[in-house]
Amino acid sequence: MVKITVNGREHQLDLDPDTPLLWVIREHVGLTGTKYGCGISECGVCTLFLNGAPVRSCSTPLSAAANGTVLTIEGLDTPEGRAIQAAWADLDVVQCGFCQSGQIMSATALLTQNPSPTDAEIDAAMSGNICRCATYARIRSAIKQAAAALA
Amino acid sequence: MRNRIENLSRRRFLQQGLAAGAGLTLGVQLSGVSRRLDAAPSKPDAAAPLEPNAFVRIGTDDSVTVIVKHLEMGQGTYTGLPTLVAEELDARWDQVRVEGAPADAARYNNLFWGPTQGTGGSTSIANSWEQMRKAGATARQMLVEAAAKRWQVDAGEIQVRDGQLSHAKGQRASFGELAEAAAGLVVPEDVFLKDPAEFRLIGNARLRRKDAAEKIDGSARYTQDVSLPGLLTAVVAHPPRFGARLKSLDPEPAVAIRGVEKILRIPTGVAVLAADFWTAKRGRDRLSIEWDESDAFTLGSEEILQQYRELAATPGAVATARGDAEAALASADKVIESEFALPFLAHASMEPLNCVILPEGDGVRVINGEQSQTRTQAGVASVLGLKPEQVRIDMLYAGSSFGRRGNPQADFTSEAAEIFKAAGRKTPIKLQWTREDDTRAGWYRPLFLHRVRAGLDAAGKPVAWHQRIVGQSIAAAAGMTSRLVVDGVDRLSVEGASDLAYGIPNLYVDLHSPTLPVPIQWWRSVGHTHTAFAVESVIDELATAAGRDPVDFRMALLEGHPRHQGVLKLAAEKAGWGGALPEGRGRGVAVHESFNSYVAQVAEVTVRGRSFSVDRVVIAVDCGMAINPDVVKAQMEGGMGYGLAAALVSRLTLKEGRVEQSNFHDYKVLRMDQMPRVEVYILPSAEAPTGVGEPATPVIAPAVANALAAATGQRLRRLPLRLA
Numbered sequence: 001m002v003k004i005t006v007n008g009r010e011h012q013l014d015l016d017p018d019t020p021l022l023w024v025i026r027e028h029v030g031l032t033g034t035k036y037g038c039g040i041s042e043c044g045v046c047t048l049f050l051n052g053a054p055v056r057s058c059s060t061p062l063s064a065a066a067n068g069t070v071l072t073i074e075g076l077d078t079p080e081g082r083a084i085q086a087a088w089a090d091l092d093v094v095q096c097g098f099c100q101s102g103q104i105m106s107a108t109a110l111l112t113q114n115p116s117p118t119d120a121e122i123d124a125a126m127s128g129n130i131c132r133c134a135t136y137a138r139i140r141s142a143i144k145q146a147a148a149a150l151a
Numbered sequence: 152m153r154n155r156i157e158n159l160s161r162r163r164f165l166q167q168g169l170a171a172g173a174g175l176t177l178g179v180q181l182s183g184v185s186r187r188l189d190a191a192p193s194k195p196d197a198a199a200p201l202e203p204n205a206f207v208r209i210g211t212d213d214s215v216t217v218i219v220k221h222l223e224m225g226q227g228t229y230t231g232l233p234t235l236v237a238e239e240l241d242a243r244w245d246q247v248r249v250e251g252a253p254a255d256a257a258r259y260n261n262l263f264w265g266p267t268q269g270t271g272g273s274t275s276i277a278n279s280w281e282q283m284r285k286a287g288a289t290a291r292q293m294l295v296e297a298a299a300k301r302w303q304v305d306a307g308e309i310q311v312r313d314g315q316l317s318h319a320k321g322q323r324a325s326f327g328e329l330a331e332a333a334a335g336l337v338v339p340e341d342v343f344l345k346d347p348a349e350f351r352l353i354g355n356a357r358l359r360r361k362d363a364a365e366k367i368d369g370s371a372r373y374t375q376d377v378s379l380p381g382l383l384t385a386v387v388a389h390p391p392r393f394g395a396r397l398k399s400l401d402p403e404p405a406v407a408i409r410g411v412e413k414i415l416r417i418p419t420g421v422a423v424l425a426a427d428f429w430t431a432k433r434g435r436d437r438l439s440i441e442w443d444e445s446d447a448f449t450l451g452s453e454e455i456l457q458q459y460r461e462l463a464a465t466p467g468a469v470a471t472a473r474g475d476a477e478a479a480l481a482s483a484d485k486v487i488e489s490e491f492a493l494p495f496l497a498h499a500s501m502e503p504l505n506c507v508i509l510p511e512g513d514g515v516r517v518i519n520g521e522q523s524q525t526r527t528q529a530g531v532a533s534v535l536g537l538k539p540e541q542v543r544i545d546m547l548y549a550g551s552s553f554g555r556r557g558n559p560q561a562d563f564t565s566e567a568a569e570i571f572k573a574a575g576r577k578t579p580i581k582l583q584w585t586r587e588d589d590t591r592a593g594w595y596r597p598l599f600l601h602r603v604r605a606g607l608d609a610a611g612k613p614v615a616w617h618q619r620i621v622g623q624s625i626a627a628a629a630g631m632t633s634r635l636v637v638d639g640v641d642r643l644s645v646e647g648a649s650d651l652a653y654g655i656p657n658l659y660v661d662l663h664s665p666t667l668p669v670p671i672q673w674w675r676s677v678g679h680t681h682t683a684f685a686v687e688s689v690i691d692e693l694a695t696a697a698g699r700d701p702v703d704f705r706m707a708l709l710e711g712h713p714r715h716q717g718v719l720k721l722a723a724e725k726a727g728w729g730g731a732l733p734e735g736r737g738r739g740v741a742v743h744e745s746f747n748s749y750v751a752q753v754a755e756v757t758v759r760g761r762s763f764s765v766d767r768v769v770i771a772v773d774c775g776m777a778i779n780p781d782v783v784k785a786q787m788e789g790g791m792g793y794g795l796a797a798a799l800v801s802r803l804t805l806k807e808g809r810v811e812q813s814n815f816h817d818y819k820v821l822r823m824d825q826m827p828r829v830e831v832y833i834l835p836s837a838e839a840p841t842g843v844g845e846p847a848t849p850v851i852a853p854a855v856a857n858a859l860a861a862a863t864g865q866r867l868r869r870l871p872l873r874l875a
């Protein structure tokens with residue numbers, strides 16, 4: 001049995017501790033906002049927060065989250081997260097949307113650490129998150145808009 | 152002023168009886184996963200709940216539900232099509248809801264494709280433009296009549312605005328308040344459509360996307376997210392080479408994994424089933440399989456290219472012949488010869504391919520981000536021995552597609568059906584490909600080779616153009632030769648070249664369509680992905696050879712093509728064309744028409760040694776009337792970005808028949824730090840709207856190549872672009 005707390009709710013899971021956190025969250029906890037895109041930490045669509053830090057859940061074993069706290073897109077309620085989501089809505093960033101949970105989690109992590117990132121800092125922080133619809137220009141603008149709203 | 156437009160009699164909107172709680176419904180009642188509507192058209196009977204052409208439903212709760220027949224894969228159909236309905240209905244944008252249409256080509260066919268339901272070719276808005284407006288106008292007219300009756304006034308005196316009907320004497324009513332009364336009226340056959348001067352929603356850039364909220368909070372549902380009681384997830388071992396077959400299978404190591412439920416041989420490989428993905432994948436990875444590769448394809452990309460070169464030395468099937476290109480080349484003052492090579496490309500959609508299938512009644516239900524309902528119905532039905540109409544489809548969002556989910560042979564949806572069949576037809580199955588499966592299973596943009604010879608006369612005027620194209624036929628792979636292959640020429644292989652807009656008197660384009668067992672299909676912007684690169688590179692080189700400015704040179708040759716000229720001029724102006732650039736930087740331009748839309752792009756690059764970056768791209772587009780200008784902009788940005796990936800980093804290569812790449816570490820795609828600043832300008836237009844999903848994609852590679860030529864003098868003719 002492994003205990004994890006996801007979006008404030010505790011779960012006891014009888015699973016192989018090697019199971020990636022991504023599949024635990026999607027198929028056993030039942031929260032599907034976090035996506036599978038590559039399974040090898042290359043695309044970022046599986047990004048969630050583990051103990052406050054963004055991780056690629058496809059490459060994080062359940063054992064690494066034991067007794068830990070997970071925050072997913074469904075539970076995102078920090079001021080930074082809300083500002084990011086509001087900017088995303090205002091600028092209509094999304095296209096197919098499949099990458100966007102991960103983009104929003106990564107962008108939230110960035111603003112939480114660095115309240116007013118430069119373009120270069122945004123590019124550096126976000127380049128692990130692929131968007132095949134290439135919404136990158138709007139992501140950049142939305143991060144700046146959210147930063148301004150929080151300032 | 153209102154334009155009178157007659158409804159096509161076969162597409163009449165017919166009245167239907169009311170389900171409890173619903174109000175005015177034009178056509179059918181649809182809701183929930185388990186309801187299936189009979190596709191058979193019934194008589195125009197007020198009590199008959201099932202009628203064709205169901206696009207709008209107005210509830211007593213004042214909701215306006217628009218049923219969208221096209222897949223939302225990011226391109227904005229769930230916003231654009233409802234905008235057309237809401238405009239003619241004079242609805243409030245916030246009362247509009249969107250529902251994906253079921254599979255039923257009788258009602259939801261793509262009007263440009265005959266009796267076929269599906270999404271592609273940048274046709275969603277263009278084919279729906281009149282149909283959706285009529286759907287809205289019909290509902291509006293019925294609401295107005297209902298209000299006129301209730302208030303005992305002339306219908307002509309009633310105003311409709313923002314979801315409210317009103318009369319000068321002070322009566323007011325919402326759509327919801329009138330819905331039931333309106334539903335009792337006869338559906339008008341003829342309706343009036345607005346004059347574009349009255350549009351309030353069409354052309355409004357501040358209408359937000361209907362799918363945004365749920366894609367921001369994680370609640371949007373994709374095929375990957377489907378869970379059902381008893382559902383088993385299937386992960387498949389596919390052969391390592393195209394044409395290889397299963398020789399022997401030792402399932403034991405997989406069976407030993409706790410939770411592996413079934414191991415099934417299917418025509419495309421071996422499927423491992425478990426209650427969850429991770430167990431199924433571990434099982435798949437542990438299978439011990441020997442493949443019979445005696446008939447497998449074993450060539451590599453370089454060998455294919457070499458064979459194509461040899462083919463290119465011989466005449467192909469003639470796509471275009473005007474004047475006498477050979478003679479004109481022989482007498483030209485200067486001839487430029489060049490060869491262009493473009494690799495196979497995977498679509499690499501963000502959501503790896505997947506499909507859910509479950510038993511239902513006398514048939515099955517497919518749950519999928521479905522791009523090609525008619526093909527999937529046919530494919531799944533033939534696997535299961537059903538009639539196509541026994542295959543129902545629930546529409547979900549697709550995590551992009553770029554053409555891949557509209558596979559010409561319904562490859563992955565048929566594979567799901569094979570697994571469902573092998574598993575005994577009782578268990579709901581979710582087929583889930585890994586990224587590696589998605590990259591390696593084929594169905595690529597074909598590898599292409601172009602040889603171009605172009606001649607200038609002594610005055611620097613282009614007088615001759617011979618372009619020979621070599622590459623697999625997408626139409627043949629799709630079984631669409633009768634429609635798309637004329638005199639041995641696949642229109643999809645030569646589009647963008649055989650219809651060259653430049654006024655060159657002697658033009659000859661011919662084509663070789665070799666067959667290879669590498670599965671191929673349409674990839675965002677199809678033939679234009681390669682033709683635009685060759686054409687726009689050569690034109691640029693001719694301009695340089697003639698000592699002319701690339702924009703002026705094109706403008707002169709585009710006499711008689713005002714829409715090409717319009718976007719070219721606009722992009723050049725906005726980009727500050729002609730302005731000085733610091734050392735090491737370059738500016739390049741390209742203009743191309745595809746899917747009846749016109750796009751020009753100016754790219755600015757900075758070169759550092761052998762590496763370079765694309766810093767800024769200015770895009771001008773003429774797509775007729777822009778239904779939602781912000782969605783048009785987004786498609787220009789994203790479509791350009793998708794093409795930029797192919798220009799900079801993406802390539803799929805074969806070695807001894809094996810795909811060398813597998814995942815995003817080696818099949819590279821565009822990332823944030825490679826995305827230039829983008830500006831998009833839309834040419835104002837009163838023309839009917841045309842597509843925007845694809846036309847930005849093919850223009851960027853030549854624009855960047857031309858910018859690199861300007862900065863370095865090097866002409867790069869292979870993609871992805873590499874400086875020497």
Ligand code: FES
Pocket residue numbers: 035036037038039040041042043044045046047056057058059
């Ligand atoms: S799925 Fe985890 S990084 Fe791609």
Ligand code: FES
Pocket residue numbers: 094095096097098099100130131132133134135225501550551
């Ligand atoms: S919005 Fe489609 S992949 Fe990012």
